[in-house]
Amino acid sequence: MGSLMVSRHKSITIERRQLIWGLIFVSPAILGFLIFTLAPMVSSLILSLTNYRVVSRSTHFVGLDNYKRFFDGRDFFIKKSLLVTLYYALLSVPLSMLCAFLLATMLNRDIKGKAFFRAIYYLPSIVPVVATSLIWTWLLDPDLGLFNTILRQFNLPTSRFIYAEKTVIPSLSLMSVWTCGGTMVIFLAGLQGISRTLYEAVEVDGGNAWHKFWKITVPMMTPTIFYNLVMGVIGGLQIFTQSFIMTQGGPNNGSLFIVYYLYRKAFQDQEMGQACAVAWVVFIIIMLITLLIFRSSQRWVYYEGDN
DSSP: OHHHHHHHHHHHHHHHHHHHHHHHHHHHHHHHHIIIIIHHHHHHHHHTTBOOBTTOSOOOBOTTHHHHHHHHOSOHHHHHHHHHHHHHHHHHHHHHHHHHHHHHHHHTSOOTTHHHHHHHHHGGGGSOHHHHHHHHHHHTOTTTOHHHHHHHHTTOOOOOGGGSTTTHHHHHHHHHHHTTHHHHHHHHHHHHTSOHHHHHHHHHTTOOHHHHIIIIIHHHHHHHHHHHHHHHHHHHTTOOHHIIIIITTOSTTTTOOHHHHHHIIIIISOBHHHHHHHHHHHHHHHHHHHHHHHHHHHHHOOOTTOO
């Protein structure tokens, strides 16, 4: 009986020691989350209920007044920025995913130099966004830009691109396609995970390339499509750098994305309370859209283990 108690005591001691060392090793991550993520979120939530300004010495509690601006029409730019951001996400996300999926499909074939082409298509996605924005500012220049120069060579009508309100969002969406290499790599990994026996079964049944693509590739790729869709929507609704570097929200607020509007409120107008409210509204919008995508995934996402 005594030996049993001793062994149990040793077991408890070892478990405690493992727990302590485990907490020590994960403490940097826990402290980083608490200090640099949770604490700023709680602070911004509190500040969103005040009229806090950077240069003001007095801060007063205003309740939900900062949030009411989204619904009472007092600030025209709030509605404008929301519509512009949704327009960009609806245009750029499907376009980037389609191009990335087609590139991954082509590069999944046995072709010469496929490693070289994979690297070439992936390379733009690791270029800093600021550098990419500066390059595309030159490419889309209506007078000296490469795109309009090519159009003039073929006697085709030119475009104002990012310098016209009607074409600025399509132009920025076109720019997003250039950086779809990261999405392409994820699609490529998903394609390589599809068993060749499934395609062979379609061939035995007399199917052609279209049947392979529609009956095998697309259903088996739906989990990867779902992941890229969620990440693309989250990223698309948070676009900022392109507008900040290339258009400054113009022309005529045609690229005034919601995050750029937040930047203006916080660092130009010095209305930190209002900016914090905008940040939380953006967070709620992204969360609701993400939840909607998750709910809809039950109808169109196929997992191999499903019956």
